[in-house]
Amino acid sequence: MAQFFSDVAAIIADYHGYLLKGVGYTMLISLVGTVAGLVIGLLTGVIRTAPESRNGFLRGLHRAVKGIIAAYVEVFRGTPMMVQAMVIYWGYAFASGGATLPLIPSGMFIVSINTGAYMAEIVRGGIISIDRGQTEGALSIGMSHPQTMLHVIIPQVMRNILPSVSNEFVINIKDTSVLNVIGVTELYYFAGIIKRQNFQSFQTYLVVCVIYFILTFTVTRLLRLAEKKLSGSENYVICGSQSDPEAEIRVPQEERHG
Amino acid sequence: MDDFVIELRHLKKKFGENTVLSDINFGVKKGEVVSIIGSSGSGKSTMLRCINLLETPTDGKILFHGTDISSKSFNIRRYRAKVGMVFQSFNLFDNMTALGNCTAGQMKVLGKTRADAEKTALEYLSKVGMEQFINARPRQLSGGQKQRVAIARTLSMGPEVILFDEPTSALDPEMVGEVLNVMRRLAGAGFTMLVVTHEMAFAREVSDRVIFMDAGVIAEQGSPEQIFGAPEQQRTREFLSRYLGS
Numbered sequence: 469m470a471q472f473f474s475d476v477a478a479i480i481a482d483y484h485g486y487l488l489k490g491v492g493y494t495m496l497i498s499l500v501g502t503v504a505g506l507v508i509g510l511l512t513g514v515i516r517t518a519p520e521s522r523n524g525f526l527r528g529l530h531r532a533v534k535g536i537i538a539a540y541v542e543v544f545r546g547t548p549m550m551v552q553a554m555v556i557y558w559g560y561a562f563a564s565g566g567a568t569l570p571l572i573p574s575g576m577f578i579v580s581i582n583t584g585a586y587m588a589e590i591v592r593g594g595i596i597s598i599d600r601g602q603t604e605g606a607l608s609i610g611m612s613h614p615q616t617m618l619h620v621i622i623p624q625v626m627r628n629i630l631p632s633v634s635n636e637f638v639i640n641i642k643d644t645s646v647l648n649v650i651g652v653t654e655l656y657y658f659a660g661i662i663k664r665q666n667f668q669s670f671q672t673y674l675v676v677c678v679i680y681f682i683l684t685f686t687v688t689r690l691l692r693l694a695e696k697k698l699s700g701s702e703n704y705v706i707c708g709s710q711s712d713p714e715a716e717i718r719v720p721q722e723e724r725h726g
Numbered sequence: 727m728d729d730f731v732i733e734l735r736h737l738k739k740k741f742g743e744n745t746v747l748s749d750i751n752f753g754v755k756k757g758e759v760v761s762i763i764g765s766s767g768s769g770k771s772t773m774l775r776c777i778n779l780l781e782t783p784t785d786g787k788i789l790f791h792g793t794d795i796s797s798k799s800f801n802i803r804r805y806r807a808k809v810g811m812v813f814q815s816f817n818l819f820d821n822m823t824a825l826g827n828c829t830a831g832q833m834k835v836l837g838k839t840r841a842d843a844e845k846t847a848l849e850y851l852s853k854v855g856m857e858q859f860i861n862a863r864p865r866q867l868s869g870g871q872k873q874r875v876a877i878a879r880t881l882s883m884g885p886e887v888i889l890f891d892e893p894t895s896a897l898d899p900e901m902v903g904e905v906l907n908v909m910r911r912l913a914g915a916g917f918t919m920l921v922v923t924h925e926m927a928f929a930r931e932v933s934d935r936v937i938f939m940d941a942g943v944i945a946e947q948g949s950p951e952q953i954f955g956a957p958e959q960q961r962t963r964e965f966l967s968r969y970l971g972s
């Protein structure tokens with residue numbers, strides 16, 4: 469047992485440089501992937517829920533783009549990210565006659581488009597869940613569809629989908645580990661390097677396992693705090709109602725006399 | 727003949743095979759207050775929603791100052807800004823304060839500056855008695871307060887016509903009065919208004935003209951005195967006796 473703890477201590481002491489570098493790339497790729505995925509989700513969500521144009525050409529174009537988005541979502545949700553990484557990375561090498569893509573940007577790209585496919589559905593669900601009256605209110609004062617989305621719908625969608633976005637971020641922190649298949653230097657990749665040097669597979673992977681948990685747990689807590697802040701207080705009083713302590717001074721003049 | 731602000735000609739609306747409006751013809755003049763009454767499902771709200779193009783008419787024409795609003799060159803957004811709509815369910819923007827609700831359209835659609843938009847918004851929020859609540863979110867407001875903010879939002883756009891779609895139907899009885907009071911004042915101030923309502927006393931008192939709709943057509947129209955005092959049609963009498971008789 470004492471041997472086990474000294475092994476673990478040695479891994480941390482000897483390889484903290486690798487581990488920290490791995491943590492850095494894992495977090496960077498996950499964060500970029502989640503944010504870029506969210507942007508993809510928002511864009512596709514707005515396009516998919518837009519009303520059809522009266523212009524025939526635009527209507528046809530809109531339908532074609534919606535078809536492409538649907539295909540994209542199905543393909544990227546329906547295949548493993550590890551395989552997607554291989555196909556994209558080696559597909560580029562095949563097409564370019566041997567040249568390979570830079571690794572970290574490749575990793576970011578793969579996580580982004582994979583997350584985007586999930587976010588597309590999350591955002592679409594979020595937009596559909598907003599009461600139709602919000603859109604009608606915006607249209608009735610002359611807002612365009614993009615304005616309605618930007619100023620009225622998306623802010624409400626963001627608040628509603630934040631739990632799902634946090635969830636995607638946590639999933640990405642864990643799933644970037646599959647990028648080691650193309651050689652991206654994230655945390656799991658360094659675990660392999662350390663293991664090959666110290667021949668202590670169990671101790672090494674246990675340390676990495678704990679690090680992954682610390683990362684996901686911290687991120688979950690932080691995002692929970694952000695959610696609370698965004699959704700505001702659970703308790704509120706109706707202005708001017710009997711439960712409003714300031715009601716007396718707030719009641720408009722004419723009502724008091726009326 | 728073309729002094730109508732809004733005129734409907736042979737307006738038809740079908741939802742699938744279901745004909746909701748068949749051949750609606752009427753016009754609204756500047757400053758006129760027209761109430762539209764009728765049973766649920768008679769097509770009143772659908773007609774109002776067609777006027778604001780929230781529903782696309784199946785057939786017929788809607789003219790705004792004599793211009794067909796379905797023509798390709800017609801600017802629908804500018805038109806909607808000039809034809810305000812007050813909804814049964816308020817439809818205030820839940821992510822904005824009362825003030826934000828009244829400035830968003832002015833800034834995004836009319837291109838006004840924030841200072842300019844806020845000045846106008848404050849003016850109308852005061853007119854509806856909501857000046858103390860400008861920073862409240864919709865969920866902090868009662869139904870009557872929400873509807874007054876919604877009216878201020880519409881007024882802030884400087885509309886030529888205001889459409890009211892059963893503005894008091896979703897309200898608790900004790901809040902109906904505050905909204906009707908605001909509408910009464912607007913009518914008195916010369917606004918052109920089209921009001922779908924179940925408030926017969928209000929329709930009788932405020933309207934210049936009352937339209938009774940039944941089964942997708944205008945069954946009868948005339949002055950409030952005529953419609954409520956001496957309706958010509960049997961179905962108008964039946965409808966009114968159901969409302970006023972009990």
